[in-house]
Amino acid sequence: MELIYSKGKSGRHGSSLPKLDVPDANSIPDSLKRKKAAQMPEVSELEAVRHFTLLSRKNMGVDSTFYPLGSCTMKYNPKVNEKIAAMPGFADLHPLLPQLRRGGALTQGALAATHETERMLSELLGFSQTTMQPLAGAHDELTGVMLIAAYHKAHGDKKRKIMLIPDAAHGTNPASAAMAGFDTVTIPSDPHGNVDLDALKKALNENVAGIMLTCPNTLGMFDKNVKEICDLVHKAGALAYCDGANFNAIIGRLRPGDIGFDVMHVNLHKTFSTPHGAGGPGSGPVGVCEKLVPYLPVSCVVKRSDGTYALEYHHKESIGYIAPFYGNFGIILRAYAYLLVLGREGIVKVSENAVLNANYIRVKLLPYYDQQYPGYCMHECVFSATRQTEKGVHALNIAKALIDRGIHPPTIYFPLIVKESIMIEPTETESKEDIDKFIQVMIDIAKLADSNPEEVQKCPMTTPVKRLDETQAARKLDLSLKEYE
Amino acid sequence: MKRYTKEHEWVEIIGSEAVIGITAHAAKELGDITFVEIRPEGTAVISGDAIGTVESVKAASDVYSPISGTILAANSELEEEPGIINNSPEENGWICRLKNIDIEGFQKLMNRDEYNNYIKEPLK
Numbered sequence: 001m002e003l004i005y006s007k008g009k010s011g012r013h014g015s016s017l018p019k020l021d022v023p024d025a026n027s028i029p030d031s032l033k034r035k036k037a038a039q040m041p042e043v044s045e046l047e048a049v050r051h052f053t054l055l056s057r058k059n060m061g062v063d064s065t066f067y068p069l070g071s072c073t074m075k076y077n078p079k080v081n082e083k084i085a086a087m088p089g090f091a092d093l094h095p096l097l098p099q100l101r102r103g104g105a106l107t108q109g110a111l112a113a114t115h116e117t118e119r120m121l122s123e124l125l126g127f128s129q130t131t132m133q134p135l136a137g138a139h140d141e142l143t144g145v146m147l148i149a150a151y152h153k154a155h156g157d158k159k160r161k162i163m164l165i166p167d168a169a170h171g172t173n174p175a176s177a178a179m180a181g182f183d184t185v186t187i188p189s190d191p192h193g194n195v196d197l198d199a200l201k202k203a204l205n206e207n208v209a210g211i212m213l214t215c216p217n218t219l220g221m222f223d224k225n226v227k228e229i230c231d232l233v234h235k236a237g238a239l240a241y242c243d244g245a246n247f248n249a250i251i252g253r254l255r256p257g258d259i260g261f262d263v264m265h266v267n268l269h270k271t272f273s274t275p276h277g278a279g280g281p282g283s284g285p286v287g288v289c290e291k292l293v294p295y296l297p298v299s300c301v302v303k304r305s306d307g308t309y310a311l312e313y314h315h316k317e318s319i320g321y322i323a324p325f326y327g328n329f330g331i332i333l334r335a336y337a338y339l340l341v342l343g344r345e346g347i348v349k350v351s352e353n354a355v356l357n358a359n360y361i362r363v364k365l366l367p368y369y370d371q372q373y374p375g376y377c378m379h380e381c382v383f384s385a386t387r388q389t390e391k392g393v394h395a396l397n398i399a400k401a402l403i404d405r406g407i408h409p410p411t412i413y414f415p416l417i418v419k420e421s422i423m424i425e426p427t428e429t430e431s432k433e434d435i436d437k438f439i440q441v442m443i444d445i446a447k448l449a450d451s452n453p454e455e456v457q458k459c460p461m462t463t464p465v466k467r468l469d470e471t472q473a474a475r476k477l478d479l480s481l482k483e484y485e
Numbered sequence: 486m487k488r489y490t491k492e493h494e495w496v497e498i499i500g501s502e503a504v505i506g507i508t509a510h511a512a513k514e515l516g517d518i519t520f521v522e523i524r525p526e527g528t529a530v531i532s533g534d535a536i537g538t539v540e541s542v543k544a545a546s547d548v549y550s551p552i553s554g555t556i557l558a559a560n561s562e563l564e565e566e567p568g569i570i571n572n573s574p575e576e577n578g579w580i581c582r583l584k585n586i587d588i589e590g591f592q593k594l595m596n597r598d599e600y601n602n603y604i605k606e607p608l609k
Contacts, residue, residue: 396543413543419514470542474519475567 001058001464004051005481008043015045058464060408062275066430066438070380070411070423071170071218073248073270074277078341081273081334090333095325098311111309114326115301117336118285124347125244125264126255127287131296132327137245139322140265140284141176141212143297146319147263147288148210148239149180150295154317160209160238166195167417168217170243182209189417193219193373195229204236214243215256218415219373220358220380220423222250230260239263239292247271248427249355249379252348263288271350273338274331283331297322353428354379357435361424364439368446372418380425384418393449393456395420400459400467401445407438487575488551488591489600495575496551498591503552503583507539510604512574515541518567523559523581530554532590536581539570552590554583 043051061067067074085091090110098107114132122130134140145163152160163177166187174184185203190196195213211233216222223229230240242256242264248271250256256264268274269282276282288296294317302312311326342350355378362371362381369383385395399409399422411423426435449456460467487497493511497504512518523537530536535547536556559581562569570578595603 416544416546471517471519471568474517474540474542 004041012042067408068410068424070425075427076429077273081337084337085330085333111301113336120339125287126257128290129293130285130287132285133297133323134284136282138172143286144241144263145180147292147295150319162208164211169214173212193221194223208238210239212241216246216249216378220377227259251351268331268335272335274334281328283328357426383422385420388449391453393453395422397456401456403460404462405441488594490551492549494551503586504579506579509574516543518570521563521567528556554586557582557584
């Protein structure tokens with residue numbers, strides 16, 4: 001596709017304003033003005049509109065294609081929730097308003113929505129309280145492990161410096177633990193994809209602060225020993241953090257607080273009706289059991305005895321501020337609307353259908369693709385392209401072949417413990433017809449990989465830039481438009 | 486003589502120093518390597534500690550020190566040309582050198598035959 005710089009004509013611009021008939025009010029001092037004119041595209045409004053409309057059509061999104069990007073929960077989010085979040089009464093609120101004198105009276109609706117979302121999430125998680133402040137998955141993890149650190153510190157338990165992280169955990173977990181000052185120790189998986197209990201027992205000692213368990217894990221499996229893991233961790237005086245990035249698989253069916261987790265995050269931008277990806281904004285409330293409540297970040301919304309709502313800032317043992325203002329409010333609103341519409345009965349269907357869809361794909365594709373960790377899966381199924389690799393077709397090639405067939409590729413090469421991993425998460429929002437189409441395409445690609453591997457290796461053929469040299473792009477990163485410098 | 490780890494590093498003792506790299510098998514599994522980061526010289530490591538990170542088009546992986554010691558020098562050529570690891574993983578693609586090494590730890594590692602058998606094991 002043509003760059004916008006190669007369109008238009010010198011001197012052309014978007015709008016034609018009449019000549020200035022009043023003094024120029026531009027107050028920028030000459031010393032600060034640029035010497036050479038900025039090189040901007042010189043196009044008409046229509047040229048600009050066409051350029052960006054065409055560009056947007058080349059994008060693949062959940063609004064245009066099946067998007068089974070494993071571990072990311074790229075589900076469809078009802079547009080009505082966008083509408084509610086955009087209502088002027090919410091969207092036009094000034095963020096400082098609740099802090100002004102009597103400002104609380106003008107923001108009761110917003111505070112009530114935040115508080116009620118917090119209560120519903122705490123109920124779904126089985127926890128005492130949830131902070132609505134954290135802004136995205138890794139930020140949630142950091143908040144969670146900081147709460148664990150604060151707990152041990154308050155109990156004078158200063159030697160607990162180690163965070164245990166199973167190898168089927170999310171990739172950001174070790175980074176978050178390290179950011180909070182912990183040393184990380186990896187716990188291997190057993191042949192069924194569960195945490196190796198013997199390895200866990202060996203690793204637990206008086207220096208361990210906690211464990212960060214992704215549940216269900218990145219193999220899309222629910223660790224059957226999760227209660228025993230929590231018990232072992234508690235017996236050693238440590239705390240159990242649940243990475244709830246895969247909460248879509250269990251929502252409404254299981255409350256993690258009930259099985260012994262102490263702290264957990266959920267991603268509103270995955271499970272609760274905010275589109276995921278493109279760098280945000282996200283929102284990741286963190287729920288905690290009773291003993292961690294004193295350390296929660298500020299502010300939090302409280303309900304007064306007279307039924308009104310207020311922001312509370314004074315918690316002596318709080319870990320303090322982790323984000324400005326009150327979390328990503330617009331995203332909290334989407335979650336609020338989503339939860340109210342689904343209700344207790346509807347929310348169970350979310351996880352049931354997410355798990356059913358993934359297992360349907362798993363069983364249908366098993367004759368064509370290998371599964372390194374066999375058995376029922378939760379919301380996503382992880383295949384291994386080992387059979388295809390023997391013919392020279394790798395997971396990467398299969399992903400590119402899917403693009404040619406109008407489907408966004410699944411996650412590949414993650415989790416790291418699966419060879420040539422292909423991680424498929426259909427979510428509950430896809431119809432059976434669309435899932436069947438995807439299955440057929442995957443079968444076609446498997447057959448083609450067997451009979452004519454070169455055809456698959458050539459993909460993608462239909463994209464604007466064909467096959468990119470990803471190695472060269474990573475080794476010699478160059479993002480500048482040299483010809484226009 | 487080289488010895489090998491289950492995490493696919495090799496280590497060779499030359500005089501009082503040890504040279505560390507990743508195995509040909511690991512380089513092949515990772516695919517085209519795009520970036521190598523090695524911890525600073527003078528860092529003391531015990532066996533199993535990360536000495537750096539190797540990033541490929543597929544994944545970023547830690548490289549663990551097969552034995553205890555102190556990082557003496559990193560292979561600076563990898564900064565400009567990380568692909569050396571793909572072309573010559575067990576020679577020119579060495580990652581770093583250690584001093585003050587623990588010889589006993591070296592003896593416990595796999596020899597080439599043991600490592601070759603280890604990587605032939607079927608998927609778990």
